[in-house]
Amino acid sequence: MGHRCCNKQKVRRGLWSPEEDEKLVEYITTRDHGSWSSVPKSAGLKRCGKSCRLRWLNYLRPELKRGSFSALEEQVIIDVHRILGNRWAQISKHLPGRTDNEVKNFWNSRLKKKLMAQGLDPKTHNLIPTRQRAANKVACSMSPSNHEPFSITSHDSKMKDVSLEINPPVLTIVSPNYPSNCSIQPPFFQATTSLPLPKSCYDNPSVIWNANSQNSYDSSLFTCVSSIENSLASSSSSSSANPTGFGLVDENCFWTCSNIVEPFEAAKIFESVPPQDQVKPPEQGL
DNA sequence: AATGTGGGCAACCGCAGAATC
DNA sequence: CGATTCTGCGGTTGCCCACAT
Numbered sequence: 001m002g003h004r005c006c007n008k009q010k011v012r013r014g015l016w017s018p019e020e021d022e023k024l025v026e027y028i029t030t031r032d033h034g035s036w037s038s039v040p041k042s043a044g045l046k047r048c049g050k051s052c053r054l055r056w057l058n059y060l061r062p063e064l065k066r067g068s069f070s071a072l073e074e075q076v077i078i079d080v081h082r083i084l085g086n087r088w089a090q091i092s093k094h095l096p097g098r099t100d101n102e103v104k105n106f107w108n109s110r111l112k113k114k115l116m117a118q119g120l121d122p123k124t125h126n127l128i129p130t131r132q133r134a135a136n137k138v139a140c141s142m143s144p145s146n147h148e149p150f151s152i153t154s155h156d157s158k159m160k161d162v163s164l165e166i167n168p169p170v171l172t173i174v175s176p177n178y179p180s181n182c183s184i185q186p187p188f189f190q191a192t193t194s195l196p197l198p199k200s201c202y203d204n205p206s207v208i209w210n211a212n213s214q215n216s217y218d219s220s221l222f223t224c225v226s227s228i229e230n231s232l233a234s235s236s237s238s239s240s241a242n243p244t245g246f247g248l249v250d251e252n253c254f255w256t257c258s259n260i261v262e263p264f265e266a267a268k269i270f271e272s273v274p275p276q277d278q279v280k281p282p283e284q285g286l
Numbered sequence: 287a288a289t290g291t292g293g294g295c296a297a298c299c300g301c302a303g304a305a306t307c
Numbered sequence: 308c309g310a311t312t313c314t315g316c317g318g319t320t321g322c323c324c325a326c327a328t
Contacts, residue, residue: 015296015322035313053314054297089316100316105295 012046016055020045024052025060058099065097069106077103078111082125 012020027043036049045052058064069077073095080091088100088107095103112122121128 013298037313049313050299051297057315058296086317101296104317109294 011048011051020047021055021060024055028056058101063097064099073098074111077107078115081107
């Protein structure tokens with residue numbers, strides 16, 4: 001089946017050879033190419049215009065950045081995707097030197113899996129309901145009735161039945177609305193803090209808690225934001241930086257024990273939180 | 287060493303909207 | 308104003324390579 005746009009001609013398909021690349025670059029960079037449909041003929045290529053355009057935009061443009069995505073770029077993709085969905089062209093505009101195709105491939109091959117591993121639906125960025133996650137072969141238990149040490153166990157095949165001790169129970173919260181000194185700059189705020197979990201969290205983990213006056217979010221409403229899976233996933237790698245053994249939760253982890261938390265709902269809740277420089281997270285644990 | 291499998295990525299396909307005739 | 312062509316986009320495919328068996 002040939003291209004619809006150029007089925008009149010016999011056109012080459014498949015990977016581009018270095019010679020073809022050279023011809024196209026030479027042609028595009030030395031003159032105003034006009035319409036793409038005229039490029040192949042003028043440049044001496046047996047390709048269709050559409051293929052030339054794609055090759056130029058996705059691979060040959062000099063301003064393109066090659067190589068793996070940085071942590072910042074990864075975060076930007078996740079943040080913008082949460083808002084825009086699969087609008088790769090729009091997302092790529094936030095990443096100078098990256099193409100929509102590149103962003104899309106990166107999303108499909110890495111980020112999607114990463115979110116799923118954190119128990120998040122990559123389409124909505126919401127928590128995948130517990131029942132559904134159970135279907136994904138992830139089973140966790142969380143049953144403390146007080147602040148005593150407790151453990152989380154995963155039976156996920158990839159996590160090799162990790163067991164995690166938490167002592168004392170400390171929840172790490174990361175909010176997209178938080179101004180912070182981290183490397184990710186506005187509009188993609190991220191901040192990390194921690195606070196002791198109130199007993200009510202365990203008794204009724206699906207509710208939105210009132211932080212009590214002992215923590216830095218005095219009187220602020222916040223949502224139980226955590227991720228058991230993420231904790232488990234990071235327990236081995238981050239244990240040295242995090243003596244509690246509780247994994248750092250990045251802002252993509254909106255997790256409650258049983259409820260889905262809309263990211264924007266969570267963001268709304270955080271609106272009343274004081275600026276980062278007024279927040280003094282307890283030093284213990286992290 | 288041969289074969290199977292999965293991941294990453296470049297390229298293709300087909301549709302929709304814009305531009306042009 | 309309808310038809311045709313062009314462009315841009317998102318979804319999908321298939322090739323290549325690394326790794327496991």
